[in-house]
Amino acid sequence: MSEHRLDDGAIATGVPKIHFDDVRIGFGKGAKRKEVLDGVSFDVRSGEFVSVLGPSGCGKSTLLTLAAGFAKADAGSVEIDGSPVVGPHHDRGVVFQQYAIFPWLTVRKNIAFGLTLRANRHNKADINAATDRYIDLMGLRGFEDALPKTLSGGMRQRVAIARAYATNPSVLLMDEPFAALDAQTREFMQELLHEANLEEQRSAMFITHSVEEAIFLSSRIVVLSNRPTRVHEILDVPVPMPRTAESRTSPEFIELRRHLEEVMRSMSSFTHGGTP
Ligand SMILES: Nc1ncnc2c1ncn2[C@@H]1O[C@H](COP(=O)(O)OP(=O)(O)OP(=O)(O)O)[C@@H](O)[C@H]1O
Structure with a gap:
């Protein structure tokens, strides 16, 4: 392990690395007001790689900007290593x-x-x-x-x-870092990041639209609902680590992908007026 690592007090104390507690935020005023996060709570524990998946516009990037300290919640709290986030910080x-x-x-x-x-x-x-x-x-x-x-x-x-x-950093916050890449490069980057993070053991929150990407990279996946947004479900990813290209065809991977694609489809049909 690198001599450049921080002492990880959170391991000893069990304090989550990132803690979202009943976080609420909306944008705009009066009739134009849009409620976005409507009481979102979850933790990223020490050493965990957690992906946040959810329908378009549900507030995934907003959650990340709150953890980064670029915005402030209307209500609820966001903590890193047990301290409230009050602005950007090099941790x-x-x-x-x-x-x-x-x-x-x-x-x-x-x-x-x-x-x-x-x-x-x-x-x-x-x-x-x-x-x-x-x-x-x-x-x-x-x-x-x-x-x-x-x-x-x-x-x-x-x-x-x-x-x-x-x-x-104490935590890594990533907002769709591979979204602009072609499919082949994207898979390669997922594998590179996975290997790097297994070695580094950083706690990470990763925003993505991609079910496959979320499964490949994560120890847990937080699925958000349509707006006004709450946590729909939190899933452990049972695909053994370390993950390789072959992991994508394992029964655990395929079963979880089927489940998540169905969840995402039902949310999307709800948004577009179909039967949820
Ligand atoms: N600063 C802001 N001012 C006004 N509206 C905002 C602001 N930030 C976000 N929103 C709105 O909040 C909603 C959630 O946006 P956000 O980008 O967090 O969603 P997302 O889930 O990351 O979306 P996507 O999946 O499309 O990237 C959107 O309707 C967006 O237009």
């Missing part, structure tokens, strides 16, 4: 669908960026060691000096994920 590594990396910095400098910002807490040798570790973990060796514009979409997302890991 959360955030990865978005769009490549949030700096086009003018090389791969190495992008990955080291968050560490150099906090240089008073890290000496140069530490920064180099952490950067090298995540270059290797995300398969970026040989591309250290490349600029983002010379890289494919998948490679750029590898840089964004490496940078999120390198800042040594």
Whole structure:
């Protein structure tokens, strides 16, 4: 295990890494008011990889922005490691669908960026060691000096994920990081992230539209309902770890996929006026 890891007090205390308690939020005023989250509660426990799945517009990204500290709930609470979220903090590594990396910095400098910002807490040798570790973990060796514009979409997302890991976050928050990638690259990226996170054992919350992606990556899946949104169900993923390409054809995988596709279909037909 890396010397760059935080001491994980949550393991000792059993405090969830991320705790959503009866979270409510809506947008707009008067007749234009739209209630979005209507009392959402769930935890991400230490070392867990939890995907959040739900119909379009149910508030998945909103949940992630609340955990990231970019927005505040109207009611209820969001806690990270037992403390209320009051704003953005470097204890959360955030990865978005769009490549949030700096086009003018090389791969190495992008990955080291968050560490150099906090240089008073890290000496140069530490920064180099952490950067090298995540270059290797995300398969970026040989591309250290490349600029983002010379890289494919998948490679750029590898840089964004490496940078999120390198800042040594207590939790990873990912919002559809693979949504813009073609199907083949997307599967490859899922496998890379799965392997990386098995090694890193970070607690993660991962937003996705994809049933298959949620099953492949997660230890648990939180399924949200249509708006006004509540938790529809929380499922353990019984597919053995480590997962490989073959896991996708295992009976457990296929059965869970069938169940989740049916749930998602029924929510979508409800939204579109069909029989739920
Ligand atoms: N800052 C905001 N101001 C106004 N409305 C907002 C704001 N943020 C989100 N919404 C609305 O809240 C609802 C939930 O949005 P959100 O992006 O969280 O859903 P989502 O489940 O991630 O959607 P999708 O699956 O389509 O990505 C949407 O109707 C959206 O338009």
